[in-house]
Amino acid sequence: MQSVAKTLFPMSSEKIFRVALRGDGLLHSPRWNKGTSFTEKERKAFVLTGRLPSRVNTLDEQCERAYAQLQSRNAPIRKNSFLRSLKEQNWVLYYSLLSRHIKELTPIVYTPTEGDAIANYSHLFRRSEGMYLTFSHQETMEEDFLEQTRGRDIDLIVCTDSEAILGIGDQGVGGIGITTAKSALYTLLAGINPFKALSVVLDVGTNNQGLLDDPLYVGWQNPRIRGEAYDKFIDKFVQLVRKYHPHCLLHFEDFGVTNAQRLLECYRDEHSVFNDDIQGTGAVTLAALMAAVGVTKSKLADQRYVIYGAGSAGLGITRQVRDAIMSTDGISREDANKKFYLMDRYGLIKASLGDKTRPSLSEFVRPDDEWEDVPTNDKGEVELLEVVKKIRPTVLIGCSTHSGAFTENVVKTMAAGCDRPIIFPLSNPSRLVEVDPKHANDWTKGKALLATGSPFPPAKMLGGQEYVIAECNNALIYPGLGFGSVLCQSRRMRDSMIIAGAQRLASLSPALKDPDNALLPDFNDAPEVNFEVAIAVAEQAFDDGIAGVSWKKEDTREKAKERQWQPVYGTYEYDEGGAQ
Numbered sequence: 001m002q003s004v005a006k007t008l009f010p011m012s013s014e015k016i017f018r019v020a021l022r023g024d025g026l027l028h029s030p031r032w033n034k035g036t037s038f039t040e041k042e043r044k045a046f047v048l049t050g051r052l053p054s055r056v057n058t059l060d061e062q063c064e065r066a067y068a069q070l071q072s073r074n075a076p077i078r079k080n081s082f083l084r085s086l087k088e089q090n091w092v093l094y095y096s097l098l099s100r101h102i103k104e105l106t107p108i109v110y111t112p113t114e115g116d117a118i119a120n121y122s123h124l125f126r127r128s129e130g131m132y133l134t135f136s137h138q139e140t141m142e143e144d145f146l147e148q149t150r151g152r153d154i155d156l157i158v159c160t161d162s163e164a165i166l167g168i169g170d171q172g173v174g175g176i177g178i179t180t181a182k183s184a185l186y187t188l189l190a191g192i193n194p195f196k197a198l199s200v201v202l203d204v205g206t207n208n209q210g211l212l213d214d215p216l217y218v219g220w221q222n223p224r225i226r227g228e229a230y231d232k233f234i235d236k237f238v239q240l241v242r243k244y245h246p247h248c249l250l251h252f253e254d255f256g257v258t259n260a261q262r263l264l265e266c267y268r269d270e271h272s273v274f275n276d277d278i279q280g281t282g283a284v285t286l287a288a289l290m291a292a293v294g295v296t297k298s299k300l301a302d303q304r305y306v307i308y309g310a311g312s313a314g315l316g317i318t319r320q321v322r323d324a325i326m327s328t329d330g331i332s333r334e335d336a337n338k339k340f341y342l343m344d345r346y347g348l349i350k351a352s353l354g355d356k357t358r359p360s361l362s363e364f365v366r367p368d369d370e371w372e373d374v375p376t377n378d379k380g381e382v383e384l385l386e387v388v389k390k391i392r393p394t395v396l397i398g399c400s401t402h403s404g405a406f407t408e409n410v411v412k413t414m415a416a417g418c419d420r421p422i423i424f425p426l427s428n429p430s431r432l433v434e435v436d437p438k439h440a441n442d443w444t445k446g447k448a449l450l451a452t453g454s455p456f457p458p459a460k461m462l463g464g465q466e467y468v469i470a471e472c473n474n475a476l477i478y479p480g481l482g483f484g485s486v487l488c489q490s491r492r493m494r495d496s497m498i499i500a501g502a503q504r505l506a507s508l509s510p511a512l513k514d515p516d517n518a519l520l521p522d523f524n525d526a527p528e529v530n531f532e533v534a535i536a537v538a539e540q541a542f543d544d545g546i547a548g549v550s551w552k553k554e555d556t557r558e559k560a561k562e563r564q565w566q567p568v569y570g571t572y573e574y575d576e577g578g579a580q
């Protein structure tokens with residue numbers, strides 16, 4: 001695939017906008033501001049002549065200047081704050097710059113750097129972005145919500161309660177940063193109009209002691225609300241979304257493991273809701289696994305899976321792959337369940353763990369008698385090495401936040417038991433990875449099929465050639481899944497739509513053509529890939545009879561192109577009754 005930004009975002013637009021803002025109001029609106037790109041005619045019409053230096057720049061020139069300014073900052077976190085400030089000033093310039101340097105700049109505005117920005121949110125704070133709905137102010141929730149959404153046709157709402165941000169845990173109000181990052185990627189990679197997207201932090205307090213003790217913390221300094229009061233607060237918010245924006249996609253991000261699955265089940269039959277950590281991660285990992293079994297010329301059903309870290313991502317992956325095994329290989333649910341060995345902080349999930357495991361894991365609990373002959377640690381837990389020795393897994397997936405858990409011994413033992421071990425250390429940010437892919441590659445003499453959650457440099461294969469480490473991050477699929485459902489106004493995000501998206505992504509794997517190539521498409525191609533995913537999702541909604549639009553399935557591709565927001569300047573005409 002060739003450079004995507006060029007095909008998706010042509011560099012000129014004939015669009016004419018009627019705009020009501022003038023002067024400073026216009027220059028301070030990131031939606032409308034063009035900075036030095038306002039034409040002579042616009043400068044006169046919008047009283048900008050004395051407010052701007054005389055030279056009119058093209059968008060290319062603006063991007064060149066902004067890129068040079070960015071390069072003068074060395075630390076990724078400083079680049080992150082520069083780009084945040086650019087987003088506050090001018091959306092077209094921000095997204096245009098990112099789309100020209102996707103692979104270089106995504107890690108700056110998203111994982112891993114955004115993790116550092118979130119962890120330091122209160123200290124780096126300059127300006128608010130998005131919507132802050134706080135438990136202690138819930139009596140004004142509806143007013144607060146309407147204040148920012150009135151008159152806006154919202155397509156997408158990304159929300160978090162910040163309990164499990166990336167792999168860095170409870171981040172309190174700083175979690176707003178993951179919602180704005182996820183939302184930015186919806187625009188960058190799928191063309192969701194940023195004016196139609198909303199980022200929301202549901203501030204229900206925090207159990208992060210560092211934040212509770214920090215005098216500069218900007219969120220609600222109170223222990224996390226739990227139980228019925230929490231459920232009511234979340235429900236109040238969801239019902240507002242349903243009431244005012246019945247067609248929008250509600251994306252849940254980084255909720256804690258005790259709430260994520262529960263909330264998804266609670267609302268998915270009444271609104272288009274999507275949990276990225278469960279469903280997005282499940283879908284992208286399924287696509288990577290489909291590609292990997294294509295390389296090993298086997299089937300998903302032939303594998304023995306060890307899933308290390310049975311939280312939202314671990315269980316989401318397990319269920320997604322289990323469902324695919326059932327539907328593509330015609331195996332019963334019970335038999336498909338048996339192919340998975342789930343592990344968590346108490347070792348292998350087996351029956352005698354009792355209450356230590358969550359009810360949602362019940363289908364995958366291993367019987368105790370299966371493990372009677374296996375040594376345990378002094379707490380009676382079965383550790384990863386023992387599981388690997390006994391099961392001889394062909395697939396080992398990490399989503400535990402346990403950095404370094406896949407030790408040399410574990411990886412070498414696995415490699416001794418199968419020809420091409422499939423090893424996906426998916427924990428983010430990079431420093432939490434279960435094994436550095438370079439080590440996994442060396443310890444398996446280049447035989448491992450690898451994918452990680454954050455970007456890593458290529459490894460060297462035995463013959464000296466480079467092995468590109470696939471970036472198995474949900475960003476390769478969630479923008480497309482979301483855009484697909486928004487496009488066809490399905491009002492539900494069905495499993496069948498997610499599977500259609502995963503299959504489309506798998507069909508784009510470079511490893512299909514060359515087994516030594518990466519398991520997933522390069523991140524530079526993420527816009528094109530997400531576009532294809534969106535088409536597959538919308539077409540599936542038509543097949544399922546739940547597309548809510550008047551056009552026909554055959555028109556999906558064309559409608560998708562029309563619907564995409566592009567980071568290019570239109571032409572403005574002043575109109576008192578125009579857009580603000």
Ligand SMILES: NC(=O)c1ccc[n+]([C@@H]2O[C@H](COP(=O)([O-])OP(=O)(O)OC[C@H]3O[C@@H](n4cnc5c(N)ncnc54)[C@H](O)[C@@H]3O)[C@@H](O)[C@H]2O)c1
Pocket residue numbers: 164165166167168254256257276277281284308309310311312313314343344345346398399400401402426427428429432452453454472473474475
């Ligand atoms: N690559 C991706 O697209 C992607 C997507 C989602 C999550 N993730 C990453 O996966 C990790 C988990 O995310 P999540 O949303 O599932 O979080 P989560 O909190 O729901 O789950 C983490 C699970 O790991 C378990 N765990 C913690 N320490 C462990 C240990 N030492 N050994 C075994 N298990 C342990 C926890 O008990 C919990 O069940 C994070 O690092 C996150 O960044 C990656």
Ligand SMILES: O=C(O)C[C@H](O)C(=O)O
Pocket residue numbers: 110111165166167254276277427428453473474475
């Ligand atoms: O945000 C990411 O990079 C992926 C994922 O949703 C995560 O929580 O790690």
Ligand SMILES: [Mn+2]
Pocket residue numbers: 166253254276277
């Ligand atoms: Mn996440």
